[in-house]
Amino acid sequence: MNLVIDVGNTKIKLGFFNEEKLKEVKIFDQLSDVKTFIKTYSLDNVIISSVRISYEEILNEIEINQNPILLDYKTALPFENLYKSETIGLDRIAAVAGAQALYPDHNIIVIDLGTCITYEVLENGKKYYGGAISPGLFMRFQSMHNFTARLPLVKPESNFNFIADNTIEAMQSGVAFGIQAEIDTYIQEVKRKYSPLTSIITGGDAKFFETKLKEPIFAIPELVLVGLNAILRYNASI
Numbered sequence: 001m002n003l004v005i006d007v008g009n010t011k012i013k014l015g016f017f018n019e020e021k022l023k024e025v026k027i028f029d030q031l032s033d034v035k036t037f038i039k040t041y042s043l044d045n046v047i048i049s050s051v052r053i054s055y056e057e058i059l060n061e062i063e064i065n066q067n068p069i070l071l072d073y074k075t076a077l078p079f080e081n082l083y084k085s086e087t088i089g090l091d092r093i094a095a096v097a098g099a100q101a102l103y104p105d106h107n108i109i110v111i112d113l114g115t116c117i118t119y120e121v122l123e124n125g126k127k128y129y130g131g132a133i134s135p136g137l138f139m140r141f142q143s144m145h146n147f148t149a150r151l152p153l154v155k156p157e158s159n160f161n162f163i164a165d166n167t168i169e170a171m172q173s174g175v176a177f178g179i180q181a182e183i184d185t186y187i188q189e190v191k192r193k194y195s196p197l198t199s200i201i202t203g204g205d206a207k208f209f210e211t212k213l214k215e216p217i218f219a220i221p222e223l224v225l226v227g228l229n230a231i232l233r234y235n236a237s238i
Contacts, residue, residue, distance in 0.1 A: 003043050004228035005034070005068075007050035007058065008091065009115050015225035016041065020101070020233070022222060031061040038062065047071060047232040049090045049224075069235055071228070078234040079122065083130040091224055092118050092131075097234075098227030099200050100125045102220065107194035110223070111183055113205035115139060119186055123194055134182065137205045140175045156208060180212050187215040 046068035073085035119131035164170035202223035
């Protein structure tokens, strides 16, 4: 059994894999809960990715017996990374690896709808070029509230009028349709250069948008976990 640990901005997500098959996903708030939970498993290989907590703190807290792969910009990848590697988010690397594992040899765009929205472009499953970063769904609502005197903090809602007759729905319309237009336009522009193109969305807000986009897409909630396992398996093979 392989274990992948994804320490994100707010949650700690664990994925248990039997070779390429994702068998179980668990989500925790605290590292101490992870330590207690994984003691019940017999683990072969482990990979950890963290955008928030240092690897030293993680290893001290959860006491993994195996020698885990600690994902960083020097970790061997199953594709050529043409991004300026030292500056890239590890979750972005993992998402690209997940897309490549699921759709080998494809031109792919990966759109991760999390705290920020990230766009990743992979050519023929072999060359990763990078992409773009923009504010995420909640961040846009938060920014309008924080940087104006009177706009309220609004939660995303699926049901609202495109041409709104009140402030709250106007904010919901502006944010939701703005993101939809951004995603559709970015896919169209990438498709001009890399066609045919496989489009994938993932992340916490993917479900909100998966039925709203004009472009055909695949929604894959656990793409980062799949990618971490792909990187783990690749490093075990070299």
